[in-house]
Amino acid sequence: MSNIISYEERLKNFSWKAAEEELEYKEGNVINIGWYCSDRICNMGKADKTALIWENMAGVERKYSYNDLRLTTNTVGNFLRELGIKNEDRVCLFMDKIPELYIGLLGVLKIGAIAQPLFSAFGDESLFVRLDNAETTAVITQKKHAPKIRKIMNRLPNLKHLIIVDHDPAKPLGPGEVVLDLHTMPWVDELEIFPTKAESPSVLHYTSGTTGQPKGVKHVHYSLISQYLTTKWVLDIQDDDIYWCTADPGWVTGTSYGIIGGFATGATSCVMDVGFSADAWYKFIEKHKVTMWYSAPTAIRSLMKAGADVVKKYKLTSLRHLASVGEPLNSEAVVWSEKVFGKAFHDTYWQTETGSIMICNFPGMKIKPGSMGKPFPGIEACVLDTETFEPLTESGKIGLIGFKPGWPAMMRTYWRNEATYQNKFKNGWYLPGDRSSIDNEGYYWFVGRDDDVINTGGHLVSPFEVESALLENEMVAESAVVSKPDDINMEVVKAFVTLNPGFEGNKDTELIIMNFIRKKLSPLAMPQEIEFVPNLPKTRSGKIMRRILKAKEWGEEIGDTSTLEDD
Numbered sequence: 001m002s003n004i005i006s007y008e009e010r011l012k013n014f015s016w017k018a019a020e021e022e023l024e025y026k027e028g029n030v031i032n033i034g035w036y037c038s039d040r041i042c043n044m045g046k047a048d049k050t051a052l053i054w055e056n057m058a059g060v061e062r063k064y065s066y067n068d069l070r071l072t073t074n075t076v077g078n079f080l081r082e083l084g085i086k087n088e089d090r091v092c093l094f095m096d097k098i099p100e101l102y103i104g105l106l107g108v109l110k111i112g113a114i115a116q117p118l119f120s121a122f123g124d125e126s127l128f129v130r131l132d133n134a135e136t137t138a139v140i141t142q143k144k145h146a147p148k149i150r151k152i153m154n155r156l157p158n159l160k161h162l163i164i165v166d167h168d169p170a171k172p173l174g175p176g177e178v179v180l181d182l183h184t185m186p187w188v189d190e191l192e193i194f195p196t197k198a199e200s201p202s203v204l205h206y207t208s209g210t211t212g213q214p215k216g217v218k219h220v221h222y223s224l225i226s227q228y229l230t231t232k233w234v235l236d237i238q239d240d241d242i243y244w245c246t247a248d249p250g251w252v253t254g255t256s257y258g259i260i261g262g263f264a265t266g267a268t269s270c271v272m273d274v275g276f277s278a279d280a281w282y283k284f285i286e287k288h289k290v291t292m293w294y295s296a297p298t299a300i301r302s303l304m305k306a307g308a309d310v311v312k313k314y315k316l317t318s319l320r321h322l323a324s325v326g327e328p329l330n331s332e333a334v335v336w337s338e339k340v341f342g343k344a345f346h347d348t349y350w351q352t353e354t355g356s357i358m359i360c361n362f363p364g365m366k367i368k369p370g371s372m373g374k375p376f377p378g379i380e381a382c383v384l385d386t387e388t389f390e391p392l393t394e395s396g397k398i399g400l401i402g403f404k405p406g407w408p409a410m411m412r413t414y415w416r417n418e419a420t421y422q423n424k425f426k427n428g429w430y431l432p433g434d435r436s437s438i439d440n441e442g443y444y445w446f447v448g449r450d451d452d453v454i455n456t457g458g459h460l461v462s463p464f465e466v467e468s469a470l471l472e473n474e475m476v477a478e479s480a481v482v483s484k485p486d487d488i489n490m491e492v493v494k495a496f497v498t499l500n501p502g503f504e505g506n507k508d509t510e511l512i513i514m515n516f517i518r519k520k521l522s523p524l525a526m527p528q529e530i531e532f533v534p535n536l537p538k539t540r541s542g543k544i545m546r547r548i549l550k551a552k553e554w555g556e557e558i559g560d561t562s563t564l565e566d567d
């Protein structure tokens with residue numbers, strides 16, 4: 001059994017200082033996430049403990065001890081430094097879930113550079129806007145993904161180095177290309193860790209908003225304090241845990257908890273670089289005796305669809321604690337997991353900007369299926385009136401979620417976009433942009449987003465980004481992108497398009513446009529459907545009203561259309 005301390009106990013006299021003390025950090029001292037995740041664990045006598053177990057599609061398995069993690073991250077840090085990379089330079093990690101991604105991120109942090117992980121399925125336009133905005137100096141990637149970077153490199157004057165982790169020595173290297181092969185090069189024992197402080201930038205994650213280009217969310221090394229504590233208290237990671245966070249480090253869950261939380265607590269983390277299949281997932285849990293499993297509602301719904309019989313084929317008794325994040329976890333999924341695994345998935349709520357878990361079903365707390373749980377100790381939360389931004393006191397009332405700024409992992413700004421960052425605050429509260437209610441026992445119930453961002457399978461898609469890609473096609477005159485309902489992904493992307501004169505909206509046209517945008521976007525952002533329409537609903541000032549199109553897709557009341565353009 002676990003040594004769970006109740007939520008109420010944890011709330012009493014809560015202070016982030018206790019976590020600082022546990023990590024032997026004192027205000028003003030050096031704090032470096034890369035060091036905390038490897039050297040410190042070795043110094044605690046766990047150098048030989050397995051840090052990472054990795055497996056790929058072909059069943060190839062690799063294990064890294066904490067000492068291996070220390071040495072390989074040193075090697076990456078040393079290599080980058082010799083290349084001329086300095087502290088605060090942006091280094092992008094553009095890889096599948098291979099060990100080099102996990103090691104690379106920590107290596108970047110060790111020399112004080114800023115790690116910019118980008119999802120390896122991104123197309124060249126999605127990549128370009130993010131590398132351009134961050135003025136990225138170097139990209140670490142695999143040979144299979146290098147062509148996407150080569151294609152845009154000449155438009156990125158700041159991008160000096162393309163670092164390939166698995167280069168075939170028989171092939172020539174292009175300009176600016178270098179090889180960092182951890183399998184063949186000697187590992188470095190001594191690396192001078194850059195003396196980052198609490199406020200030194202660490203990770204830059206790009207997230208999608210409704211308008212404008214994706215925003216770079218800037219995190220700092222002090223984020224470790226919340227990431228460490230929430231990993232221990234919410235994910236309930238203990239020393240002997242075998243921890244599997246299914247998220248890709250291209251997204252924040254995959255870094256905050258898939259890399260930092262697991263390693264900083266000295267647990268053994270598992271990574272599976274395989275697409276989804278119920279059999280493969282259960283086999284992985286059985287084989288590695290996974291004890292703590294952090295996943296997402298879409299995956300859970302897919303497991304539900306695969307059925308309870310598949311579960312019975314595997315021995316999953318190692319599982320001790322389950323948690324979920326990314327989108328609403330429907331009550332059916334909680335009830336189902338309790339039935340088939342004997343353990344309920346504990347919903348957690350947070351976002352790229354918050355850096356760590358904010359609202360959660362604390363281990364040992366009574367779970368109300370469908371509720372996100374209660375604020376993590378040290379997080380002051382409320383729901384606010386949508387007009388006055390005053391906290392609502394009446395239980396059950398729907399308002400905007402608000403957090404009192406100041407927890408350690410909170411973003412520090414949007415990269416080169418301070419104005420948008422400032423806009424996230426109202427009346428002294430940080431607004432994550434979601435609506436919720438709070439019941440009379442203090443549990444939060446998610447209602448929906450307060451903007452047009454689409455959450456498909458736990459991944460945020462900006463309608464603006466998809467619309468921009470569509471508009472680049474010569475046939476497209478106007479476009480509006482909204483969500484439509486889906487059993488598994490909850491929401492999927494749908495595009496409405498008007499065509500330029502001379503073009504006809506039919507299946508062939510749809511296919512041509514789909515192929516055109518596929519190269520630019522990530523598969524996650526791809527519309528499931530394009531509907532051709534003669535015109536789009538607009539406000540009198542000419543703004544496209546996605547709300548109207550969305551309401552139709554969801555079979556909802558259209559609401560106030562008084563600002564609709566006259567025909």
Ligand code: WT7
Nearest residue numbers: 325326327328329348349350351352434446460
């Ligand atoms: C948005 C953040 C950090 C998690 C990965 C996604 C939605 C997140 C929940 C939940 C309902 C949720 C919100 C949030 N979301 N968790 N438990 N229940 N909705 O990070 O890409 O920054 O997305 O995902 O809308 O704002 P992200």
